[in-house]
Amino acid sequence: MLADAIGRLILDGQIALRVRLPSERGLAVVLGISRTTVTAAYNRLREAGFAHSQRGSGTWTALPSGRTLANIARTVAIDGATIDLARAAPGLSDDVIAQALIAVTPDLAAHARTPGYHPHGLLELREAIAAHYTVRGLATTPEQILVTSGAQHALTLVLSLLCGPGDRVLIETPSYPNALEALRRHRLRPVSVPVGDHGWDTGVLDATLRQSVPHLAYLIPDFHNPTGLLMPDATRAHLLHVAQHTGTWLVIDETLAEVALDVPPPVPFASHAPPRDASRVITLGSMSKTYWGGLRIGWLRAPSDLVDELASERIANDLGGSVLDQLMALHLLKQARTLLPPRLEQLRLQRDALNAALATHLPEWSWHLPPGGLSLWVDLGHPIASTIAGQARDRGIRIESGSCFSIDPGVCETRLRIPYTLSPAVLNDAAERLGAAVAEGGTSPPPRRRPQWIA
Numbered sequence: 002m003l004a005d006a007i008g009r010l011i012l013d014g015q016i017a018l019r020v021r022l023p024s025e026r027g028l029a030v031v032l033g034i035s036r037t038t039v040t041a042a043y044n045r046l047r048e049a050g051f052a053h054s055q056r057g058s059g060t061w062t063a064l065p066s067g068r069t070l071a072n073i074a075r076t077v078a079i080d081g082a083t084i085d086l087a088r089a090a091p092g093l094s095d096d097v098i099a100q101a102l103i104a105v106t107p108d109l110a111a112h113a114r115t116p117g118y119h120p121h122g123l124l125e126l127r128e129a130i131a132a133h134y135t136v137r138g139l140a141t142t143p144e145q146i147l148v149t150s151g152a153q154h155a156l157t158l159v160l161s162l163l164c165g166p167g168d169r170v171l172i173e174t175p176s177y178p179n180a181l182e183a184l185r186r187h188r189l190r191p192v193s194v195p196v197g198d199h200g201w202d203t204g205v206l207d208a209t210l211r212q213s214v215p216h217l218a219y220l221i222p223d224f225h226n227p228t229g230l231l232m233p234d235a236t237r238a239h240l241l242h243v244a245q246h247t248g249t250w251l252v253i254d255e256t257l258a259e260v261a262l263d264v265p266p267p268v269p270f271a272s273h274a275p276p277r278d279a280s281r282v283i284t285l286g287s288m289s290k291t292y293w294g295g296l297r298i299g300w301l302r303a304p305s306d307l308v309d310e311l312a313s314e315r316i317a318n319d320l321g322g323s324v325l326d327q328l329m330a331l332h333l334l335k336q337a338r339t340l341l342p343p344r345l346e347q348l349r350l351q352r353d354a355l356n357a358a359l360a361t362h363l364p365e366w367s368w369h370l371p372p373g374g375l376s377l378w379v380d381l382g383h384p385i386a387s388t389i390a391g392q393a394r395d396r397g398i399r400i401e402s403g404s405c406f407s408i409d410p411g412v413c414e415t416r417l418r419i420p421y422t423l424s425p426a427v428l429n430d431a432a433e434r435l436g437a438a439v440a441e442g443g444t445s446p447p448p449r450r451r452p453q454w455i456a
Contacts, residue, residue: 003038004045010410011051011062017185022052022060084431086393086400089226089375089420091348093293097333097340105328112324119321120312122148122300126331130286130300133334139269144305147312150322152256152287152299153179156219159252159283159301160187162314164217171209171218173201175378175406175413177226177254180219184408191408198369200230203239210243217250223258223267227406227418228378229371231264234273241274244281256287256299259341262349263372271302280304288330290375291341298322298330348375354425355432362436376420378403384414392438398431 010016022028025043029036043060046052050065121127127143134141149155164170166188172181174193184191192213194205210218220240222232244251253270261267271279287299303311315321333340355377356370368379381389386402393400403416421428 003032003034003042004049004051007042007046008049008051011064012068016062018062018064020062021058022062024059084398084423084427084434086398086419086423086431088294089418089422090289090294091292091344091375091422093295101329101332104332105325108328109325112328117321117324119148119324119327120316121308122146122322123324123327123331126298126327126334127300129331129334130302133337134269134284134302137266137269137272139272139302141302142305145302145308147301147303147308147315148322148327149299149301149315150297150319151289151294152254152285152301153183155285155299155301156180156252156254157183157187158311158314159250160184160189160217162311163250164189168217169213169215171213171215171220171249172408173220173225174408175227175403175416176219176408177221178401178405180254181406181408184219193408196225196228196230198228201232201236203236206236206240207243210240210247210249214247215249217252218244219252219254221254221257222270223255224260224371224374226254226257226374227376227403227416229369229374229376231267231372237270238273241270241278241282245274245278249281251282252285253282254285256285256290257374258286259291260345260348260375261373262345262352263370269302283307288333291344292330292333296326296330296333298326348421351421351423351425351428352377355419355421355428358429358432359419362432363439365439375422376418379417379419381415381417384411386414386417389417389435389438392441393435396434396438398434398438400435 007016007022011018022043023031025036025039029039032039043052043054047054047060050068051063052060053063054060124143126148127146130146130148131141131143147155147158149158160183164187168189169192170184170189172184172191172193173196175196181191192209192215194209195202209215220232222237224231240251251270255269258269259266269284271282271284274282282303284302285299286302288296289299301308301311352370356368359366359368359377359379366379366381368377371377386404390400390402400417400419403413403418404411406416406418407413419431423431
């Protein structure tokens with residue numbers, strides 16, 4: 002059991018590769034078990050390829066041949082017979098892609114006569130993004146915009162520039178798994194605050210900020226991923242005030258802000274503060290959730306001097322993004338008033354279809370219909386999410402346990418995130434297969450395990 006638990010943590014990214022495991026004696030003391038048990042577990046890990054030993058330097062973690070880390074497995078393509086519920090991202094229709102390619106061809110030809118390096122992003126795209134913020138209620142200039150290869154790229158740039166190993170970072174539980182992975186990779190110390198069924202507790206947020214004084218906070222206030230909740234305006238204003246007092250950078254993920262299904266799109270988070278209180282607010286945006294993840298265009302809004310520093314940081318990685326992708330993004334943004342309404346209406350239909358299908362095939366589960374976003378955050382009633390996910394794979398469904406949305410292993414094991422980005426027919430099929438998986442025996446809580454070692 003101990004070897005299996007450590008192996009799962011390695012695959013989930015909770016324990017990094019090529020790090021030294023605790024000594025057999027030390028781990029035995031911490032877990033309150035015999036050293037013989039730990040020795041046997043380490044031997045099993047070595048036999049399975051999850052560890053190797055170096056004489057005189059201990060036991061080190063490894064990845065077995067043929068195994069894939071969970072963060073990679075969640076993003077790779079799957080066969081056509083499998084229903085993918087692990088990725089909450091819409092596709093883009095053939096005709097929209099074709100029209101965009103035709104429209105940008107003349108501009109692409111003009112750019113092809115230049116070197117094509119734009120560390121800050123194409124000026125015309127930065128102007129369009131800045132204008133969009135201004136229309137939404139937050140006056141913005143192009144100099145405050147950095148175009149990136151997706152919002153995840155923007156986040157990693159910010160963490161690289163502003164944070165150092167060991168810095169405290171406030172993070173929500175649950176939260177976006179790839180953001181959590183970025184924190185781990187940068188060796189930051191997460192300080193988590195809960196997002197419950199009724200949203201954020203202002204008192205808990207206030208106390209956590211004042212007591213832990215995190216260097217940075219990463220928050221998803223708009224149709225929160227995965228819960229779909231919308232942070233109240235009063236909470237936003239209070240957070241801005243407290244963060245100004247503690248000197249905490251606020252990194253606000255607004256990638257889902259325009260996927261508003263039952264309410265008007267929220268105004269930008271930073272617009273709730275006077276200019277001096279917004280000087281340490283960095284806003285992330287992306288084309289992924291509103292248009293297409295494969296476009297890999299995101300951006301951040303920040304003070305212009307910080308944007309220049311981030312552009313310099315970016316040069317060490319990729320010199321600048323794809324000109325073609327940026328021209329495509331510019332075209333789509335100009336067509337937003339035409340493209341977004343039917344897309345949002347389709348998402349409403351798909352959300353209603355998933356709601357009805359789950360009510361039919363899994364009436365014992367519970368959930369709230371979110372006012373926006375791309376998924377339902379479903380309560381299973383028991384900590385069986387990993388069991389259900391495993392049985393679902395046997396029935397042709399890829400879905401992740403709710404625990405991958407938490408920085409701490411085992412938390413959110415009573416939950417599944419189920420996106421409604423697929424067609425109603427496919428969503429009904431998925432709910433029927435999940436119902437069959439539960440009927441197979443997934444409703445009983447798993448046996449109680451000994452505490453797991455957490456890196």
